[in-house]
Amino acid sequence: MRPPIKLSVIVPFYNEQDSIGALHTAIVDAVAPLQIPFEMVFVDDGSKDQTLARAVELARKDHRIRVVQFRRNYGQTAAMAAGIEYARGEVLVTMDGDLQNDPADIEQFLRKIDAGYDVVVGWRHDRQDKLVSRKVPSVIANWLIGKVTGIPIKDNGCSLKAYRASVIKNIPLYSEMHRFIPAMASIAGTRIAEVKVRHHARRFGASKYGLSRIYKVLLDLMVIKTLTSFAARPLLWFAFLALPLFLIGTVALVYALTMSIVYHAATSLPIAGSGVIFLTSAFILFCSGALGELVYNLSGMREHDFARLTQRLDTRAAAAEIQAR
Amino acid sequence: MTERDAKVELSVIIPVGKRCANVRELYDEYVSGLESVRLTREFIFVLDGPHAQVLAELEQLISEGTANVVVVCLSRSFGESTALMAGLERAAGELILTLPAYHQIDGRDVAKLLTPLESADVAIGWRWPRSGGFLERARRAVFHGMVAWVTGMRLHDLGCGARAMRRRVLEELSLYGDQHRLLAVLADRKGFRVTEVALRQSDRDRFEGVYRPREYAHLVLDVFTVFFLVRFTKKPLRFFGMIGASMCGAGVLVVLYLVFGRLVFNRSLADRPALLLSSLLVVLGLQLFALGLLAELIIFTQARHLKDYQAAEIIQYPENSARQLPHESRTAAIS
Numbered sequence: 001m002r003p004p005i006k007l008s009v010i011v012p013f014y015n016e017q018d019s020i021g022a023l024h025t026a027i028v029d030a031v032a033p034l035q036i037p038f039e040m041v042f043v044d045d046g047s048k049d050q051t052l053a054r055a056v057e058l059a060r061k062d063h064r065i066r067v068v069q070f071r072r073n074y075g076q077t078a079a080m081a082a083g084i085e086y087a088r089g090e091v092l093v094t095m096d097g098d099l100q101n102d103p104a105d106i107e108q109f110l111r112k113i114d115a116g117y118d119v120v121v122g123w124r125h126d127r128q129d130k131l132v133s134r135k136v137p138s139v140i141a142n143w144l145i146g147k148v149t150g151i152p153i154k155d156n157g158c159s160l161k162a163y164r165a166s167v168i169k170n171i172p173l174y175s176e177m178h179r180f181i182p183a184m185a186s187i188a189g190t191r192i193a194e195v196k197v198r199h200h201a202r203r204f205g206a207s208k209y210g211l212s213r214i215y216k217v218l219l220d221l222m223v224i225k226t227l228t229s230f231a232a233r234p235l236l237w238f239a240f241l242a243l244p245l246f247l248i249g250t251v252a253l254v255y256a257l258t259m260s261i262v263y264h265a266a267t268s269l270p271i272a273g274s275g276v277i278f279l280t281s282a283f284i285l286f287c288s289g290a291l292g293e294l295v296y297n298l299s300g301m302r303e304h305d306f307a308r309l310t311q312r313l314d315t316r317a318a319a320a321e322i323q324a325r
Numbered sequence: 326m327t328e329r330d331a332k333v334e335l336s337v338i339i340p341v342g343k344r345c346a347n348v349r350e351l352y353d354e355y356v357s358g359l360e361s362v363r364l365t366r367e368f369i370f371v372l373d374g375p376h377a378q379v380l381a382e383l384e385q386l387i388s389e390g391t392a393n394v395v396v397v398c399l400s401r402s403f404g405e406s407t408a409l410m411a412g413l414e415r416a417a418g419e420l421i422l423t424l425p426a427y428h429q430i431d432g433r434d435v436a437k438l439l440t441p442l443e444s445a446d447v448a449i450g451w452r453w454p455r456s457g458g459f460l461e462r463a464r465r466a467v468f469h470g471m472v473a474w475v476t477g478m479r480l481h482d483l484g485c486g487a488r489a490m491r492r493r494v495l496e497e498l499s500l501y502g503d504q505h506r507l508l509a510v511l512a513d514r515k516g517f518r519v520t521e522v523a524l525r526q527s528d529r530d531r532f533e534g535v536y537r538p539r540e541y542a543h544l545v546l547d548v549f550t551v552f553f554l555v556r557f558t559k560k561p562l563r564f565f566g567m568i569g570a571s572m573c574g575a576g577v578l579v580v581l582y583l584v585f586g587r588l589v590f591n592r593s594l595a596d597r598p599a600l601l602l603s604s605l606l607v608v609l610g611l612q613l614f615a616l617g618l619l620a621e622l623i624i625f626t627q628a629r630h631l632k633d634y635q636a637a638e639i640i641q642y643p644e645n646s647a648r649q650l651p652h653e654s655r656t657a658a659i660s
Contacts, residue, residue: 046516055640056640059640059641059642060642063641063642063643065641066639066640066641067638067639067640067641068636068638068639068640069636069637069638069639069640070516070634070635070636070637071515071516071517071518071635071636071637072516074516074634078634079634081634082634082636086636086639172625172628172629173628174559174624174628174631175559175560175624176560215567215570216563219560219562219563219566219567219570220560220562222562222566222618223560223562223618223621226618226621226622227621227622227625231622231625231626234619234622237618238615238618241611241615245608245611269601270594270597270598270599270600270601271594271600273600273601273604274600274601274603274604274605277601277604277605277608278604278608281608281611281612284612285611285612285615288615288616288619291619292618292619292622295619295622295623295626296622296626299623299626299627300626301625301626
């Protein structure tokens, strides 16, 4: 019986045949001195080059490697999610396959997890990328994400992150959530820490996951806000969205009615009409919220399942309980 | 499972819908076409709704001692997708071959569909060379062009009912509604390898009459379904939100223009229908946006049942020759 694996290093690869060997060496050099049982999970995201062959070759020599092969390219979130699913360690560390992250940083991530944090996020404080096309949009996006989600993380885009496996394995990750994993994890009330990491310029290949369009980020933010804050109370959220429509509609209608009843002027059709439109719309939005309640109710997803992931017993009370027995 | 089931390697599923030929003749044609294939096979006829005559013919076939013919009768017409799934439930073979219930392809070519399955997961029939007038060919070209534009897959004949696939494909796709026509596209989305095989068209596959507007509506809806399923299943707000936000934006612009006219040029606001139009746009945009949010909520709450990816293999040495199938390790990961 081998000891349980303490650490899983998860790396998604997409056409990284040049860096996979170097990355493997770097990970082993960084983690082996820590004297803990660990494994590496290499996810091949449907690469078209020799990445998979080289990963399998490495796995043949180093039995701590587990290779997950995708049938085609599914994108980074899916690769991360698969890595998280098939990893067996207690602590999961994810990183990019392009050598921009430094495995030597893994040690400080582990220390943070041991200190009681559930999610540790890397911050590339000394980023080696182009200023205008990458750094500036990233600063704005991170500020906005922090504002909307209420989790002020300076660098959401850094792939080097560590998670407590019992928590992250139960957080739903899909579509393009990899940018928002800390925010998504916050639905379970995770304790999040941030550490500074080293960042290297690209040595091989070209950047694959480029800057996405602004509207996508904005829409995604809306989704994150809805899911993290209001998934369990959709009626409240939709009522909040309906409120401005309700106010505008009421004002327009009251105005039109006063004009015709009190001042006996001809009823203004456009104003009364738009008032009616806004009011009905507010009503339909409200009903959508009721539909949302139904969806959530039937889904079987409950907040206390998430809360349980990160809850801790008060040690004194627990000790007293044990003594009482 | 009986002993007979255990030995079947190839299950031929024939959904019998509205358009059906003499089954006896069709059966003989397919059997002779499959003669060269060295696989034990079974034939499953799924009668989609009452087909008294076909049933009588099949019963006669069985009573004559023809082995390995199964007939599944559905109480009403559910559509081809459901018929296929009903057939799959009875099928015992590892390979599934679906064939049309009328003379669509030349029966002698049926075996050609099975050859590519050594390297691919799905082989889709494609009638070639194909008859048809100019209008019909144009219609097909436009339809398949649109599908190619949306999916990036260059397909030629989605209407062909002859398809061969591994059992797993049909099990994972779990078709419903009109999805049988989109099987190639959906299988590709799941990461299965799809190829097309040119089959000779049957001499009797003649379409008489004119396509009704309904058929065209079907085609357009098919393309829309593909578009939505391929691009937006996991991110519905990208779809609804984009339309909603642009509508709402247009509405707000018109309102601003009206308000500007009222304040600066003192143009009367009340007697202009443009006010109605703009408030309609704003409201409609918000509704669409809300629909998108609702869709996101549905996806989120069902996320544990939806999987973005299919892992082909987990490779690890040296454990137990260590080639693990994904569904085996999946259960381990959940527990």
